[in-house]
Amino acid sequence: MQLNIIYEDEDILVCFKPAGIATQTASLSGQDMVSLIKNYLAKQRKEKSPYVGVIHRLDQPVSGLLMFAKNQKAAAVLSKQIQDGTANKDYIAYCEGHLEERCGELVHYIRKDPVTKLAKTLDEKTFLEIQKVNKEEAKTYKKAMLNYEVVKEIEDSSIIKVHLQTGRFHQIRAQFLQIGNALLGDAKYGTPASKEISMKKRMNKIALCANHLVLKHPTTGKEMEFTLEKECLPQWYQG
Numbered sequence: 001m002q003l004n005i006i007y008e009d010e011d012i013l014v015c016f017k018p019a020g021i022a023t024q025t026a027s028l029s030g031q032d033m034v035s036l037i038k039n040y041l042a043k044q045r046k047e048k049s050p051y052v053g054v055i056h057r058l059d060q061p062v063s064g065l066l067m068f069a070k071n072q073k074a075a076a077v078l079s080k081q082i083q084d085g086t087a088n089k090d091y092i093a094y095c096e097g098h099l100e101e102r103c104g105e106l107v108h109y110i111r112k113d114p115v116t117k118l119a120k121t122l123d124e125k126t127f128l129e130i131q132k133v134n135k136e137e138a139k140t141y142k143k144a145m146l147n148y149e150v151v152k153e154i155e156d157s158s159i160i161k162v163h164l165q166t167g168r169f170h171q172i173r174a175q176f177l178q179i180g181n182a183l184l185g186d187a188k189y190g191t192p193a194s195k196e197i198s199m200k201k202r203m204n205k206i207a208l209c210a211n212h213l214v215l216k217h218p219t220t221g222k223e224m225e226f227t228l229e230k231e232c233l234p235q236w237y238q239g
Contacts, residue, residue, distance in 0.1 A: 001031060003040055006226060011074040011218050012067055013037060016232050019063040019205045024054055037068055056082050056089070059170065061186075063234065064091070064210025065226055069218070077218035082167065088214035091162040091172060092151070094207030094236050095181040096194040098158055103149040108178055109141035112169045118188060119174035144168040144175060157184060157197055159237065172208060183207050184236075201236070209234050 004016040015033070017023065022032040034052050041050035053075030055067050069075035081087040109127040113120045122130070122141060131138040145165035152159045158181070162172055173189045176182060182194040185203040198204070211228040230238065 001036065003036055004232070005040075006065070007224075011070055012078070013070060014065060014067045014213070014226055016228065017058055017063060017066045019061055022060045023057040023066065033066060034068075041070070053078075055079055056087075056167065058210055059173075059206075059208075061206040062208045062210065063232075065213045065228060066210075067213060067215065067226075074218035078215060081215050085165060086216070088212070089164045089167070089210060090212035091164070092209050092211050092233070092237050093160050093162055093172060093176070094184045094203075095158055095160060095176050096184060096191065096197050097156065097181050098153050099148070099150055099160070099179070099181055103147070105145065105147050106175045106179065108144045108175050110144045110168045110171060110174055111140045111142065119168070119170040121174045121178045123178065142166070142168055144171050146172065146175060156193075157201075173206070203236065207234065207236055209237070 001018070001021070005013060006016060007014040015037070017033050024034040025032040034054060037052050038050055041052065042048065051071055053069030053072065055069055055075065055078045058064055058066060067078065069078055107124055109122045109124070110119050112118075127138065127141060143166065147163040147165065149161045150158050151161055164171065170189070173183055173186055177189045177191070182189055182191045184194055184198045184201065184207040186194065186206045190198065209228070211233065213226045215224055216222065217224050
């Protein structure tokens with residue numbers, strides 16, 4: 001696979017990750033973005049093992065913008081922006097049904113189930129009830145927040161824009177499932193209704209794409225904004 005590099009300088013590299021490619025994998029045979037970038041930089045710099053810092057990740061079935069650091073100093077600065085929420089990450093998604101409100105904020109509590117490897121999601125009321133009786137269990141959950149806006153309603157589904165306030169495990173997929181609007185094409189978190197709509201629309205890939213990214217440059221401090229070009233956007237959004 002050829003890398004689709006959107007921006008590169010001495011400190012950072014921004015690229016487009018296609019759906020189906022892992023951000024990083026421990027598998028020796030699996031293709032992933034880190035390996036592709038390392039190979040690219042090795043040829044460019046004529047180094048055997050160039051540094052590639054993972055700043056943030058996208059789930060394997062999700063497409064979109066990814067930024068990597070090319071040195072440890074840049075990685076530390078950028079990682080802090082991700083952790084403290086000063087970096088902006090926006091997505092587009094296609095979900096089942098129509099949302100009750102055209103725009104709003106979703107607040108849940110999420111943890112990764114060690115057995116199923118899926119996100120377990122609680123609404124705020126349920127979380128507070130658990131916190132009262134089992135504080136240790138409550139500590140395993142992390143607060144997950146996002147904002148959304150409905151772009152278009154299409155029969156039995158909706159196209160939405162999503163702005164992440166936090167970066168939790170499978171957050172967008174889990175939160176929209178929790179409110180009854182599972183993402184289309186999502187094999188892991190799909191409902192019978194979403195799977196039926198996905199089949200009807202011939203969508204076999206999760207309808208989620210990271211289309212917008214804003215961070216401050218790790219060296220200059222200048223705000224940098226990246227938006228996916230039309231040719232990289234999923235077909236369901238272009239149509």
